[in-house]
Amino acid sequence: MQNTLLLANILAKNRTITCPRANAALILSEVVTQHRSLNTALAKYLPNVEEKDRGFCQQLCYSSLRHYPSLSFLGKQLLKKPFKNKDSDIYQLLLLGLSQLRFLHTPDHAAISETVNASKKLNKPWAGGLINACLRGYLRQQATLEEQLKADIEANTAHPHWLIDQYQHDWPDQWLAIVNANNQQPPMMLRVNQQKSSTAGYLEKLEGAEIASTKIPMTDHGLLLDKPRDVYALPEFVTGSVSVQDGSAQLAAQILDVKPGQRILDACAAPGGKTCHILELAPENSVVAIDISAERLTQIEQNTQRLQLKAEMIAADAADVDQWWDGELFDRILIDAPCTGSGVIRRHPDIKLLRQPDDIASLAAKQQQLLDKLWPLLKPDGLLVYTTCSVFKQENELQIEAFLQRHPIAKELKLSSPPARERPFGYQRLPGDDIMDGFYYACLQHK
Secondary structure, eight states: OHHHHHHHHHHHHHSOOOOHHHHHHHHHHHHHHHOOOHHHHHHHHGGGSOHHHHHHHHHHHHHHHHTHHHHHHHHHHHOSSOOOGGGHHHHHHHHHHHHHHHTSOOOHHHHHHHHHHHHHHTTOTTHHHHHHHHHHHHHHSHHHHHHHHHTOHHHHHTSOHHHHHHHHHHOTTTHHHHHHHHTSOOOOEEEEOTTTOOHHHHHHHHHHTTOOEEEOTTOSSEEEESSOOOGGGSTTTTTTSEEEOOHHHHHHHHHHTOOTTOEEEEESOTTOHHHHHHHHHOTTSEEEEEESOHHHHHHHHHHHHHHTOOOEEEESOTTOHHHHOOSOOEEEEEEEOOOOOTTOTTTOTTHHHHOOTTHHHHHHHHHHHHHHHHGGGEEEEEEEEEEESOOOGGGTHHHHHHHHHHOTTEEEOOOSSOSSEEOSSSEEEOTTGGGOOOEEEEEEEEO
16 A cells, blocks of 8 residues: 555656646746746746647746746745745745736636645645635735835835846936836837848738737837737748847847948857848848857757858857957957846846846956957958847946947947937947837947
8 A cells, every 4th residue: 555655656746747837836946946047947847838828837937027026025925934945836836826816817716726726736735725825815915915015125116126226326217117117028029031021011911910010110120019929820930031039139230230242240149130130131141150059059040040041150159269260350240248138127037036236247247358359350440239138337338438448449330320328338228218128239340
């Protein structure tokens, strides 16, 4: 009898969990306790969920991480004592239940009963009663708890203190608008492949498919969908007529001012959205795409194959020039520098948990190294575009100011059509400006 029970327990633990809420709890647990990126955790667990439930599982994860400081505040008020580390999945499940009640407008009975059932799928049925009590407690005490939450700036803004402090320091008049924009679900934007279709022509194809869309301001090839869609529902997505890319990211290739017959370097290129946009503008050009991660280079390869484009791909640290450079100068260089991602939190809400204050200085040092090492690879009269998806001045305008002081031969090229708010050095787009992500751009040229 004892052996039968032991075998049953082993089988239960090894059985694949398909429940979307249970998998969402496991995904959040990996992000919170093991500091894995949301994309990595989704790739691990989402295939276990039935296809019809995957969208809901993703929605649970994104919503919960987007509002994690608020949910965690409420969770601590509702629990008499914290869970042990080994039960992190149950704590995340509780927060997922709160997210359903507070943000996803799931009917109360469904949010509670299905979240309780998910604890059984995690092989922890003992937690069902506790989760039930906490979620019902939230509904009873909702008005009081929400008032307490408003008094805590971290919980009220759903941002960690250090991030709030940095936004306030750099953007004292705009910081509240930034955090509010960070907490919104981002829109879905497309980039039309000009080798396959004109922007106006693809707009007509969307209309024919009864998908409402409008042109994105300031972009040449961008379209904004009325609501997010499965990419495979988009006309000719599989054959490469269109890609998903925020309008802010599309502006980088526009600023690069690509001409036919040029040799172009895309440093830190993965996942390849900007690489592909450059090639779409002039597919006959020689484009070298470098990324430090060989694994992430496969994403560029997949994208170029779908779009029927070709680039030379090199797995290397772009700043380690001796390792990869063949000695031939470039007409254009794009440095899409590694950064804090403080401008794209609405698309990557796990940044709130994964980034730390010390990251700003260490990333700024890497950015400086990339600028200094790649600048000598630019032809006279060539253009180097430096861009980040950050809004922190240390990574952006202060970085370019210091670069120009170190390199008297370099000058900043002022653009006739500013792509964002003009700063003393470069241009800054804050999250939500023209409905786009937060991005920084600077265009540098030999004097």
